[in-house]
Amino acid sequence: MINKIVNSVAEALAGVKDGSTVLIGGFGSVGQPDELIEGLIEQGATDLTCVANNAGTGHVGLARLMELGRVRKIICSFPRSAGSVVFEELYREGKIELEIVPQGTMAERMRAAGAGIPAFYTATSTGTLLAKGKEEREFNGRKYVMEHALKADVALIEGWEADRWGNITYNQSGRNFNPVMAMAADITIAQVQHIRELGELSPEMIATPGIYVKRVVRVDRGAPWA
Amino acid sequence: MQPFSRAQMAAKAAADIPEGWVVNLGIGIPTLIADHVPLEREVIFQSENGVLGMGPAPEKGREDPWLINAGKQMVTLRPGGSFCHHADSFAMIRGGHIDLCVLGGFEVAENGDLANWATSENDTAPAVGGAMDLGVGAKQLWVVMEHTTKDGRPKIVERCGYPLTAPGNVRRVYTNLAVLDIEPGLGFVVRDIAPGISLEELQAKSAAKLHTRS
Structure with missing residues (x-):
C-alpha cells in the first residue's frame, strides 16, 4: 500500500542535507508552509540555498532560519517587503547572497525544471x-533572454487537503507557487490541514497530483496570518 | 492650480478601460483603479498570485484571509472568477493574454521606457516582483504616478536615469498634472491637463518635449 502520510513534522523533514536547495511555497503568508519551515529550523540542515518569493518577515520562519546563519543564498523576486529586517541586515553585512529573479521568470524556471526543460527564452528583463x-x-524580431531551469533538492509546500497518494488541493489564492515548486524538487514535502480517504478528493480538484509529492503531514495551521 | 488627487488619477484611468479587457493593476495608486470601474462594465482584473476575476474589497466581517491580491490585501472573487498557480498566472502575463497593465513609476521616458524598481545600479537589494514580466508581457502598459518627485524633479524624461524595468512599452501616463500619450517615434502627447495649469507650466515640470494634437 502506498502511504506518503507521516506522523510528525520532524519525520517529514528527516534527511534534509546540508547544502540543499530548498523551495518554500507561499505568497506572503498565504500558502506558506510555516510549520515545515519551523521544522527545518529544528532539523538543523545548514548552508542552504532558499528559493521563496519574499526574503522572510520579522524574526520567524524563513527570517529566523536566516538569522541563525543557516542560509547561504536566497533566490527571490521581492526581498524588500515590509518587515524583512533580518534579510536587510545580513545582506548589508555581506553575510547572505542574493539572486533577484523576476517573479514570472522564477515560477517558469521551476516549472521548466519540473518539465525536463533545461533552459528557455523569455522577453522578461531584456534591456x-x-x-x-x-x-x-x-x-x-524580438529580443529574449535565456534563463536556466531551477531544480531543487527539497520543496516545502502548503496544501489544503491531501490523500495517502500525495494528491493535493489548495484553498483559493493559497495555490500560488506551491504546484510549480512541487514539480521542481527531488523531495517534495507538503503540509496540509485535512487528510482525506483515497478516492474522496474529486480528481477534478486535485491541483498537484501525487506523482510530485514524497511526504505529507497534517498540521492545524488555521487561517493565514495577515 | 488644482492637481488631480490620487482618486481622480485612478478614476481617469478607470474611465479609459473598455468592457471586456483583462487588466492587471500594480501596487499603489494603480490598485485604486478597480474601485472606479462599475461592476456592470465587465472588466476582468487579474492578480499575479493566481487570481483571475477579482471583485471589490470584501465587506467588513466577510474578509477571507485565503483570498488576497498581489499587494497582499484581502479581496473577493466575482462570479466567473478562477484560481491558477504562479506559472500559469505568469503565462497569462508573459504570453500576451493581458490587455492592459497599469503600474506605478519612478520615471517614464518619451520612447516608452519605464523605470520603477531600482533607484541606482548600486541599489543594495531592489525588489522587482512581477514588474518586468508585466512590463513586457501586457499588450498595453500604462503608468500612474506623480508628475514630479517630492523635491520637484521631473519624472517625465527624455531617457530614464534609473535602471529600466521594461524598454519601450509604456503607451500612456496619468499624473497629478496631466494625462500623456506616448506615440512611437514622436514622444509625449498631451491628452488632458489638470485645471488651472497652462501647457507652459506643464512643460516646465517635464524633462521631455510635450507635443499637442493639432
Missing part, C-alpha cells in the same frame, strides 16, 4: 540590469 551576463537571442 535591464537583470539580463546582464545572460545569453540574448532574437526570435521574429
